[in-house]
Amino acid sequence: MPSTLGFAILAVLARGARTGYELTAVMGRPVGYFWTARHSQIHTDLQKLLADGLVRFEAEHGPGPQDKKVYHLTPEGMAALRAWVTEPPRARPERDELVLKTYASWLADPAEVAGLFRAQLALHEERIAQYESQQADFAETPSLGEPSFGNYAALWCGLSYERHRADWCRWMLARLDATPRADGLRAEGSSEDPRRDTGH
Amino acid sequence: MPSTLGFAILAVLARGARTGYELTAVMGRPVGYFWTARHSQIHTDLQKLLADGLVRFEAEHGPGPQDKKVYHLTPEGMAALRAWVTEPPRARPERDELVLKTYASWLADPAEVAGLFRAQLALHEERIAQYESQQADFAETPSLGEPSFGNYAALWCGLSYERHRADWCRWMLARLDATPRADGLRAEGSSEDPRRDTGH
DNA sequence: GCGACCATGTAACACGTTACATGATTGC
DNA sequence: GCAATCATGTAACGTGTTACATGGTCGC
Structure with a gap:
């Protein structure tokens, strides 16, 4: 079973084929609001997904020493993603x-x-x-x-x-x-109690 | 500089001396709501705090093969904790x-x-x-x-x-x-838009 | 006698970050 | 010529989890 990051990658690829570089970019802005990763982690995870047969790539010789690899979901990858979506999230401890x-x-x-x-x-x-x-x-x-x-x-x-x-x-x-100071400045009014209008 | 867990331990010890076992317990219930750790991690972190001179312990030979160690803050530990409290938290990426x-x-x-x-x-x-x-x-x-x-x-x-x-x-x-079903059941009213009463 | 609780520690592994390493194309 | 962007990978390290390992006291 892929890691949560693996599923994050599958979720992005479900919207269209991407290179590792492009995946890194979306892990920065839209997806990054709720799940992030660096390119190093994405590349290694992509190799695991590849080994599990959940993604495949077409190589196009892009810039740099290696080929550019455009990844897309396999039918198994799509099935795994769909199954994962409705499973309860595994609880991770709060850290704040x-x-x-x-x-x-x-x-x-x-x-x-x-x-x-x-x-x-x-x-x-x-x-x-x-x-x-x-x-x-x-x-x-x-x-x-x-x-x-x-x-x-x-x-x-x-x-x-x-x-x-x-x-x-x-x-x-x-x-x-x-409480302690008397220097005149204090925060303007805000809700005093969280129980206000949330209903029930 | 201690890790965040290190400061969490210091924050608990600032309220009174504790054994590693007792620290583990509070990391379960009260403190666990916003920072957790297992006993293995607490014991190793405690050794780092000890090496840095931020905590010390009194040994009382308790149950088990080893001595029971009651840890307390040193003046340096208290100073480090006080300084840390008002420093901005280091941003950790959202993962949800x-x-x-x-x-x-x-x-x-x-x-x-x-x-x-x-x-x-x-x-x-x-x-x-x-x-x-x-x-x-x-x-x-x-x-x-x-x-x-x-x-x-x-x-x-x-x-x-x-x-x-x-x-x-x-x-x-x-x-x-x-949207999709017509089986009669639907969630009762709740706020439709988060912008409602938050002011400004 | 058995299980719960008290009490401390180590080791292996998973996950994530930072840094190292390489190199072509495009726009200024 | 230089910097930004595109593009892929590896290695070292820090943090956190799970599992292993030990053993005494207290209440039933």
């Missing part, structure tokens, strides 16, 4: 360094912690703006069965995630600015 | 298998994809209930400077995260049930 820092934040100067969260909030707000503009590029929600449905759904998730994070940063800033 | 599956979901039977998301939603709802009851155990928001502030803030983040995820699952289910 910011939350870990927060766990230890009682040890630090609140003003410095606030600086950390202000920087983090700025990052999230930037990404929100970026995702919103990407979302606006979709004339309407793509329907199931088109590849772009996958893009749209992933984007929705990313946007929702960034907003949750931004909310949390604002909540932290409100706590952090509220 | 469910979103990856979603990206490829246009290939699969919508009914089966819906099954996947229903199972996922159930998981999130369970965690929401669990976190809510944990939140209710706090009489009031702990103030900065107490260790429990870290616990409370991390819990707030986790709760907000689970709600965002559950929302996304509901949105997916609404899409998935809406």
Whole structure:
């Protein structure tokens, strides 16, 4: 069974044949939002997929010392990918360094912690703006069965995630600015409790 | 410089001396929500922290062939931890298998994809209930400077995260049930667009 | 007597990152 | 001529998981 990266590669190839180089590029931008890999890892994984008969390539002598290899799915590769899609994702442990820092934040100067969260909030707000503009590029929600449905759904998730994070940063800033200093500056209003409008 | 796990260990030890075994236990439940490790990794990392002079231990001959070692922070360890807290977290690439599956979901039977998301939603709802009851155990928001502030803030983040995820699952289910079948069942109303009440 | 819990460690392997290594084509 | 882009690969290292290995105490 391929690794998750193997399936990520299959998922990209399901949308069209690509070279290892091109796969690396999509692992940077569109797919990179939820799964990334460097070219070194992609090339080695591609060789495993090849050995398992899930992909094949046509060699066209491109630039450089080696042939350029355009990979595409085999019927077995497509079948493996389809079967994988609906299997439950295998749970990977959460690892979140910011939350870990927060766990230890009682040890630090609140003003410095606030600086950390202000920087983090700025990052999230930037990404929100970026995702919103990407979302606006979709004339309407793509329907199931088109590849772009996958893009749209992933984007929705990313946007929702960034907003949750931004909310949390604002909540932290409100706590952090509220207590110890009296220098006038404090974060403007944001939701005080996550239980607000989520329903039920 | 210690690894992130090293700092996680320091963060736990800042709240009180612990054996490697006890550290493993907290990496399971409270801290495990945002950083985990197995005992094998904890023991080896503890040896690195020891070599760097960030922790020390008192040996009490406990059960088993070896001595029981109760670790505590050194002043250098505490200083390193305090300095680390307010440094920006080093960015680790997102890796989210469910979103990856979603990206490829246009290939699969919508009914089966819906099954996947229903199972996922159930998981999130369970965690929401669990976190809510944990939140209710706090009489009031702990103030900065107490260790429990870290616990409370991390819990707030986790709760907000689970709600965002559950929302996304509901949105997916609404899409998935809406289109292809006509068997009467469809997901009840949930937010249709993540841009709703987040402000700005 | 048996299983759960306490307690520490090592080794092999999988996954991921960084760095090393090569070289042609295209645009400035 | 130089830099960017296209294109493929290997090696060393760090991090994390699984499995191996040992053995005492306590409650049933």
